[in-house]
Amino acid sequence: MRKFRNIAAAALAAGALVALTACNSGSPTDPAGGGEPAPEPEVADEVALEGSPTYDKMVENGGPIIGVKEDQPGLGYLDVATNERSGFDIEIARWIAASLGFDEEDITYKAVASANREQELVSGNIDYYVGTYSITDQRKEQIDFAGPYFVTGQGFLVAADSPITEVKDESTFNGKTVCSATGSTPIQNITENFPEVKTQEYDIYSQCVEDLLSGKVDAVTTDAAILIGYAAERPDELKVLPDTEGNNPGLFTEERYGVGLPKGDTALQEHINTLFTDGHDEWQKIFDATLGKSGVEIEQPEVDPVS
Amino acid sequence: MDAITGNLDLWRQGIGTTLLLFAGGGVIAIVLGTVVGAMRVSPVPIARAVGTLYVNLVRNTPLTLVFFFFIFGYSALALPTLPNTILGIAAIGVYTATYVAETLRAGINTVPVGQAEAARAIGLPFGLVMTQVVLPQAFRSVVPPMMSVLIALLKNTTVAAGFSIAVLPRLQQTISNSHTRPGTSMEILAWVAVFFVVVVMLLTLAQRALEKKWRIAR
Amino acid sequence: MSSVLYDVPGPRARARNRVLAVATVVVVLAAVGFVLWRFTLSGQFTAQKWSVFTYTNVWITIGEMLLNTLKAFALAGVLSLALGFALAIGRLSDHAWVRVPVMVVTELFRAVPVLVMMMIFYYGLPTFDITIAPYWAVVLGLTLYNGSVLAEALRAGVEALPRGQSEAGYAIGLRKSNVMMLILLPQAIRAMLPVIVAQLVVTLKDTALGFIITYPELLYYTKLLSSQARLGSPILQSAIVIGGIYIVMCLLLSWLAHWIEKRGRRSAKRPDAGPHDPAADDEVTLTEAISMQTGAGPRNAGGRLPG
Numbered sequence: 001m002r003k004f005r006n007i008a009a010a011a012l013a014a015g016a017l018v019a020l021t022a023c024n025s026g027s028p029t030d031p032a033g034g035g036e037p038a039p040e041p042e043v044a045d046e047v048a049l050e051g052s053p054t055y056d057k058m059v060e061n062g063g064p065i066i067g068v069k070e071d072q073p074g075l076g077y078l079d080v081a082t083n084e085r086s087g088f089d090i091e092i093a094r095w096i097a098a099s100l101g102f103d104e105e106d107i108t109y110k111a112v113a114s115a116n117r118e119q120e121l122v123s124g125n126i127d128y129y130v131g132t133y134s135i136t137d138q139r140k141e142q143i144d145f146a147g148p149y150f151v152t153g154q155g156f157l158v159a160a161d162s163p164i165t166e167v168k169d170e171s172t173f174n175g176k177t178v179c180s181a182t183g184s185t186p187i188q189n190i191t192e193n194f195p196e197v198k199t200q201e202y203d204i205y206s207q208c209v210e211d212l213l214s215g216k217v218d219a220v221t222t223d224a225a226i227l228i229g230y231a232a233e234r235p236d237e238l239k240v241l242p243d244t245e246g247n248n249p250g251l252f253t254e255e256r257y258g259v260g261l262p263k264g265d266t267a268l269q270e271h272i273n274t275l276f277t278d279g280h281d282e283w284q285k286i287f288d289a290t291l292g293k294s295g296v297e298i299e300q301p302e303v304d305p306v307s
Numbered sequence: 308m309d310a311i312t313g314n315l316d317l318w319r320q321g322i323g324t325t326l327l328l329f330a331g332g333g334v335i336a337i338v339l340g341t342v343v344g345a346m347r348v349s350p351v352p353i354a355r356a357v358g359t360l361y362v363n364l365v366r367n368t369p370l371t372l373v374f375f376f377f378i379f380g381y382s383a384l385a386l387p388t389l390p391n392t393i394l395g396i397a398a399i400g401v402y403t404a405t406y407v408a409e410t411l412r413a414g415i416n417t418v419p420v421g422q423a424e425a426a427r428a429i430g431l432p433f434g435l436v437m438t439q440v441v442l443p444q445a446f447r448s449v450v451p452p453m454m455s456v457l458i459a460l461l462k463n464t465t466v467a468a469g470f471s472i473a474v475l476p477r478l479q480q481t482i483s484n485s486h487t488r489p490g491t492s493m494e495i496l497a498w499v500a501v502f503f504v505v506v507v508m509l510l511t512l513a514q515r516a517l518e519k520k521w522r523i524a525r
Numbered sequence: 526m527s528s529v530l531y532d533v534p535g536p537r538a539r540a541r542n543r544v545l546a547v548a549t550v551v552v553v554l555a556a557v558g559f560v561l562w563r564f565t566l567s568g569q570f571t572a573q574k575w576s577v578f579t580y581t582n583v584w585i586t587i588g589e590m591l592l593n594t595l596k597a598f599a600l601a602g603v604l605s606l607a608l609g610f611a612l613a614i615g616r617l618s619d620h621a622w623v624r625v626p627v628m629v630v631t632e633l634f635r636a637v638p639v640l641v642m643m644m645i646f647y648y649g650l651p652t653f654d655i656t657i658a659p660y661w662a663v664v665l666g667l668t669l670y671n672g673s674v675l676a677e678a679l680r681a682g683v684e685a686l687p688r689g690q691s692e693a694g695y696a697i698g699l700r701k702s703n704v705m706m707l708i709l710l711p712q713a714i715r716a717m718l719p720v721i722v723a724q725l726v727v728t729l730k731d732t733a734l735g736f737i738i739t740y741p742e743l744l745y746y747t748k749l750l751s752s753q754a755r756l757g758s759p760i761l762q763s764a765i766v767i768g769g770i771y772i773v774m775c776l777l778l779s780w781l782a783h784w785i786e787k788r789g790r791r792s793a794k795r796p797d798a799g800p801h802d803p804a805a806d807d808e809v810t811l812t813e814a815i816s817m818q819t820g821a822g823p824r825n826a827g828g829r830l831p832g
Contacts, residue, residue: 071752080753081580113739115480123656182391182471200388203471204751206758207382214567216385233754346549350531350538353546357553367726367775369733371744372768379751383761384560385567415529423529433531441529462638469640469737476641479648493649500637500645507636 041094041282047101052267054127055100063106066093067120067129067260070111071204074229074291076131078111085109087229088290089257092149093130095282096259099275118142121260128268129260132225135304144265145258146272149283151301153251154186155224156241157231159212164219167241167250170194176218179208186221205230213237224249225257231294240296249296256301266306273303310490310498314482321475322502328396328464328474333457335400340407347412362405370466374398378470395467399460406456414449415441447521454514458507465503475499569761577756578766586746591770594742597660597732601667602725608668609675614705616680634673640734642666647738659740663732671728678720682713722782726775733771743767 069076243250615627643666
């Protein structure tokens with residue numbers, strides 16, 4: 001008797017779910033941040049990059065395997081409804097692939113969590129990584145970087161109608177609540193040095209942003225690039241704060257994003273660096289189509305010399 | 308050895324949080340489990356049904372999902388926020404309570420009905436029947452399986468690591484991300500495993516000793 | 526109908542039971558009502574939050590993730606059964622040089638938490654330049670743990686068999702291995718079948734740990750859905766739906782365990798099932814068993830016989 005009840009309940013639930021899917025298929029009717037399509041970089045033909053084992057592997061496999069993030073709107077985002085990837089980092093990755101002669105269809109994307117980035121590059125499971133990857137000396141012991149292609153730092157995101165219009169430092173938020181990722185450096189910094197600022201921690205940033213939109217927290221803090229990504233999705237509801245010196249966005253640390261490469265592949269490193277240096281127009285087009293929608297203006301940085 | 312001595316603060320935090328989850332979760336599990344167990348064997352059919360529903364629902368859910376509900380779902384309740392550790396204690400307590408309830412029910416059922424009926428026949432009230440006759444006998448059957456449940460609870464605290472709670476497995480991520488702390492991932496995880504093996508072995512030996520001491524000849 | 530805890534209820538006890546019943550219903554409804562009210566307050570039942578489940582693409586991916594879960598479960602289940610057999614036979618060996626190491630290894634695998642074992646395979650092995658995919662880390666971790674638990678269950682089953690069985694086998698001239706294979710193990714398996722299937726349910730539940738080592742199974746997808754900012758970050762909704770899927774799967778497997786146990790009951794006399802495991806308990810309380818035997822009592826427990 002019990003088993004029949006269980007089966008009946010399960011069948012009913014399954015039937016209800018199937019009925020639900022009949023409602024909607026395909027893409028959301030109005031994707032936030034829709035409008036200008038992302039630029040389609042020209043696929044180079046007759047590329048012959050010599051001396052790059054990574055490039056040879058890509059040619060052998062018929063296309064690159066690119067490590068990316070998939071939960072950062074505006075930077076590296078996978079839309080589950082359409083299975084489309086979009087964002088600044090994704091477009092940079094596509095640009096690099098096009099310059100190596102690979103079409104969009106040849107690219108295989110692989111979502112790699114922050115903790116596993118070096119491991120995946122060292123083991124060769126991915127060919128290169130584009131995803132809020134900060135250049136640090138410790139990481140350079142295991143892998144190489146091309147770029148940087150973006151410079152950012154810790155920033156603050158508030159509601160568009162927030163009374164706070166600029167940030168001096170964390171003390172601007174005395175008595176208010178600032179949200180960030182659990183155990184992250186900004187939270188540790190605030191709890192140690194700014195005890196009058198209340199903190200809220202979540203595992204995933206989108207929860208922080210949801211709280212910000214509903215008014216439960218007053219600000220979200222992390223790398224400004226990530227915050228700009230969220231602001232670009234909802235430019236009328238969110239904004240990234242400038243600092244008191246008029247820089248927009250106001251940055252309180254420095255993070256330089258680079259393209260992660262396997263160690264020792266200087267040929268590929270030089271190729272990508274040259275691409276960045278000579279391709280300022282393309283960089284600007286990519287920026288305007290993704291992060292630029294939030295209204296901030298950022299300059300393309302100079303690349304580091306190949307080490 | 309470097310992996311331990313160079314990270315003493317992290318080890319202390321990891322072991323402390325593990326024990327906190329174990330103790331807090333254990334208390335919640337025993338209290339809630341006793342209530343649910345009592346509901347399951349009570350003469351009230353509604354209470355029995357509710358208890359059975361709760362036990363079957365939670366027993367068929369992965370602990371990871373229970374954690375997910377408590378930690379991510381709590382914010383949907385629009386109540387003042389709690390730190391992840393507290394939510395984790397609640398999650399693991401609610402999950403383990405089902406096993407406590409089952410163990411209690413099974414233990415009560417090993418006491419022959421004749422014992423209770425004889426006690427009632429000589430006029431003992433409910434309280435004395437319980438404390439003088441039933442519970443002392445049930446105790447022997449309950450404690451060894453209960454220790455299994457507690458050992459499982461200790462091992463289940465590791466699941467909290469997937470939700471940014473600073474239990475022992477989290478040490479591996481913290482240390483390998485910092486690049487300044489000594490110890491490779493393998494060393495850290497090996498030492499974490501050693502910790503659990505030692506503690507679990509001790510508890511298991513205690514459990515076996517109790518089993519042998521209280522083995523009932525029927 | 527009496528039991529250890531309470532006697533046949535008289536008029537006063539019946540009245541008290543009615544009050545308790547009402548009180549239970551009130552408490553449960555109050556708790557559920559409170560939760561639903563708070564959810565409505567925070568907008569969890571708005572259409573936007575549930576909209577993510579109206580896209581066929583999402584359901585297709587849920588199906589793929591479900592397949593990943595089942596793949597890991599199937600292989601882990603088969604391998605742990607095989608390992609369980611091997612370890613059980615080793616434990617029952619007459620030779621100390623086999624028995625003692627196997628005992629040490631079994632106790633070791635049982636003492637280490639499953640997640641730690643999975644992490645050792647996924648994060649620890651790269652220290653030795655061996656990288657394995659998350660799938661294999663999940664399968665190996667599950668196999669080692671559940672294999673050793675099953676080994677203990679099988680050993681208990683064999684040792685609980687009447688000695689006459691093996692003595693009869695030796696009496697007709699069978700060797701130790703034949704006695705084990707032909708006589709002892711088949712009976713032990715039949716006796717321990719509920720425990721074995723219960724452990725398989727545990728294996729299925731523990732596949733959910735895979736998301737912590739980035740194995741793309743259902744819970745991993747839940748987290749990805751939760752970060753879909755464009756679709757309202759439906760954290761609770763995806764947890765409820767995907768949780769429902771898990772519960773249905775485990776209920777089906779548990780029901781299978783129950784059904785097998787009931788079938789085993791009806792067949793010839795089974796040996797005592799060894800140490801009591803609350804996880805494999807059935808639903809009949811002593812109360813109902815006695816009421817059935819004496820024919821008294823208004824309640825019929827559905828015709829189930831005591832074991």
